[in-house]
Amino acid sequence: xxxxVRSPASTSPATRSAMMFVLMLAAVSFFAxxxxxxxxxxxxxxxxxxxxxxxxxxxxxxxxxxxxxxxRYFSGLLADRTGRFWPITIFGYMLQMAVVPALALTDSWxxxxxxxxxxxxxxxxxxxxxxxxxSCAAGHLxxxxxxxxxxxxxxxxxxxxxxxxxxxVLARHGSYHEAFAVLLVPAIINVxxxxxxxxxxxxxxxMEAGMHRPVTGAHLSGTFWIYLAGxxxxxxxxxxxxxxxxxxxxxxxxxxxxxxxxxxIAMAVSGMASLALGRLFDRYGxxxxxxxxxxxxxxxxxxxxxxxxxxxxxxxxxxxxxxVHESIIPAAxxxxxxxxxxxxxxGLFAAGYGLFWFLGSAAIxxxxxxxxxxxxxxxxxxxxxxxxxxLWVGRRRHHELLCAAS
Numbered sequence: 001x002x003x004x005v006r007s008p009a010s011t012s013p014a015t016r017s018a019m020m021f022v023l024m025l026a027a028v029s030f031f032a033x034x035x036x037x038x039x040x041x042x043x044x045x046x047x048x049x050x051x052x053x054x055x056x057x058x059x060x061x062x063x064x065x066x067x068x069x070x071x072r073y074f075s076g077l078l079a080d081r082t083g084r085f086w087p088i089t090i091f092g093y094m095l096q097m098a099v100v101p102a103l104a105l106t107d108s109w110x111x112x113x114x115x116x117x118x119x120x121x122x123x124x125x126x127x128x129x130x131x132x133x134x135s136c137a138a139g140h141l142x143x144x145x146x147x148x149x150x151x152x153x154x155x156x157x158x159x160x161x162x163x164x165x166x167x168x169v170l171a172r173h174g175s176y177h178e179a180f181a182v183l184l185v186p187a188i189i190n191v192x193x194x195x196x197x198x199x200x201x202x203x204x205x206x207m208e209a210g211m212h213r214p215v216t217g218a219h220l221s222g223t224f225w226i227y228l229a230g231x232x233x234x235x236x237x238x239x240x241x242x243x244x245x246x247x248x249x250x251x252x253x254x255x256x257x258x259x260x261x262x263x264x265i266a267m268a269v270s271g272m273a274s275l276a277l278g279r280l281f282d283r284y285g286x287x288x289x290x291x292x293x294x295x296x297x298x299x300x301x302x303x304x305x306x307x308x309x310x311x312x313x314x315x316x317x318x319x320x321x322x323x324v325h326e327s328i329i330p331a332a333x334x335x336x337x338x339x340x341x342x343x344x345x346x347g348l349f350a351a352g353y354g355l356f357w358f359l360g361s362a363a364i365x366x367x368x369x370x371x372x373x374x375x376x377x378x379x380x381x382x383x384x385x386x387x388x389x390x391l392w393v394g395r396r397r398h399h400e401l402l403c404a405a406s
Contacts (some may be wrong), residue, residue, distance in 0.1 A: 015290070018140035018207055022147060024197040025134055026154035031190035031394030032093065032268070033155045035183045036119055039100050039164025041263035043116065044245025045256055047175045050109040054246060058365015061240045062115045062358035068120030069354015072159040075126030076347020080340065085205065086198045092126025093194050097187035104180040128350065132343035135334045136208040138251055142282065144331040149278020152327035156271030156319070160264045162186070167260035208339055220345060223396050224336050228352050230389030232331055235353050236360030237300075237382030238321055239375075243365060244303050244314075247372075253311050262312060267321030274323045281328050286394025289328055290387045300379035304372050336397070 055369050075092070079085050099118045131148075138147040159266040162183065169179040245259045254262070280288045299321060302314030330346065337345035360382065368375045 003027070012140075014207070015140045016363075018137035021197075021201050021204055021207070022134065022137050022141065022150050024193070024200065025130065026151045028093070028190060028193045028197060029151050029155040030158035031186045031193060032096065033158035034165075034186040035097055035100050036123070037159035037263070037267060037375075038310065039103055039119075039180055040120045040242060041163035041260040042166055042170070042176060042179065042245065042256075043112075044242040044247075045249040045259055046103075047109055047112065047242070048246055048249050049176070050112065052109040054243075054250075054369045055362075055365045056109070056113075057246050058243055058361050058363075058368070060109075060116055061195065061242050062361030062365070064117040064120035064358060065240070065361060066354050066358030067117055068122075068124030069350045069352075069357060071121055071124035072128045072347040072350035072354070073344070075125045076132070076343040076345070076350075078134065079129035079391040081344075083205075085133050085343070086202070089126045089130045089133070090194055090198060092122050092124070092130075092297050094122075094191055095125065096122025098122075101180055101187055103182035104177040106177075124350070128343045128347040131330055131346050133204040135342060136204050136206075138334065139208055143278070145278035145281035145328065146275070147278075148327040148331040148334075149171075149274045149276075152274035152278070152323060153271045155322065155326065156267045156274060158186075158272060159267035163260040163264040163267065167257045167264065170260065171257040171280045220337060220341075220348070223393060223400070224333075224345070224349075226389060226396075227333070227336065227393045228349055230386040230393065231349070231353050232356035233382050233386040234325070235346065235357040236363070237379045238325070238357070238360070239300065239303075239318075239364050239379055240357075241341040241360055242320065243361070243368070244318065247304060247368070248311065254308050262315040263313050265312065266315040266322070267333075268319070269316045269317035270323035270326075273320055274327050277323060277333065278327055281331060286332065286390050289324065289332060289395070290390040292320065292324045292328070293383055293390065294387050296324060296384040297380045300376045306378050 043061075044057065047060075052060075075088050078087050088131070096119055099115045099122065103112060106115065118219050130355075134147060134151060135144060138144045141147050141150075165182060166179040169182055241263055245263070248254055248259050248262070250257060254338055277288065277292065296317055299314045299318035302310045303318065306314060333346065334342065364375055364378060367378055
């Protein structure tokens with residue numbers, strides 16, 4: 001399959017400027033994930049320590065994802081209609097970075113649940129305009145997969161260090177509340193960095209002609225909706241890490257401090273894989289996405305049925321799956337839609353994706369309370385069902401590109 005965008009230019013000023021912008025946003029992503037993934041790595045056992053039922057854990061996590069992804073539709077639409085990409089992005093980051101350290105003040109699962117949902121809301125608000133701005137640099141850097149891969153690599157390395165810091169606090173007999181309080185430091189750094197990026201790149205959409213135009217009335221293509229259906233199946237079958245952590249703690253698979261370490265390992269695997277996977281996607285297209293979906297689904301039997309060693313492999317495969325969710329899936333979406341509708345398309349796509357994430361998370365939590373083997377079957381079968389859809393979309397996109405070139 002041919003590349004979706006042209007090859008990068010030599011080191012032209014535009015290319016250097018685009019790369020610097022991507023690296024600045026990548027630094028923002030690093031400290032954002034350092035903060036919220038540091039907390040999410042132990043949310044499962046923390047909720048378990050508050051005597052939270054398994055169904056409630058799944059429902060709270062799923063509700064957070066539902067709200068976070070649902071809000072993306074409105075924030076993306078607002079960004080496209082107003083052109084105010086930065087104010088919306090900054091507000092989302094500030095909300096998200098405020099509520100994570102606030103977990104240190106909770107003493108019941110109800111108050112923790114409110115903050116967990118608000119954290120997802122903050123991420124939902126800032127993601128569509130941020131991703132739309134990030135995609136503006138892709139034309140100068142050789143591809144959407146590579147551009148989003150750079151950001152995802154830094155994102156996931158931040159998600160590695162955060163849980164390691166939390167694990168260090170817990171290993172030294174610190175409390176969950178002390179671990180959450182430590183995350184105030186990267187949260188402050190994140191806010192300062194995003195304000196700095198806004199100062200140096202006030203209008204990143206100027207890197208790509210068309211982003212500043214008014215939203216057109218054109219409908220999104222049928223390929224977009226079919227691709228969304230495939231992504232929704234992946235979302236429904238992909239258990240969030242707090243539920244895996246809940247299982248590790250409940251089944252006594254490992255000491256509590258190792259749960260955060262496993263999460264850090266998963267994030268490291270995702271970060272290291274993102275750059276290579278982004279390049280592979282730019283070169284081979286949806287075949288890469290289909291293969292990775294099938295491989296990542298194997299996290300379920302390893303994590304839910306295995307002991308310490310198999311759970312470690314399962315966590316690594318889960319990390320690869322997260323890399324697919326956060327980099328390749330949006331990279332594949334970007335060229336499907338007009339530039340002037342990109343933020344709203346990201347938001348609409350994410351809203352549908354999040355709805356099925358919520359339904360899947362609630363279903364997985366419910367099924368887990370009945371049977372672990374059935375939980376594994378549900379996770380794997382729903383993700384496998386997405387594979388033929390991705391292959392069809394890949395063939396369709398290839399045909400569309402050939403028609404556009406002729």
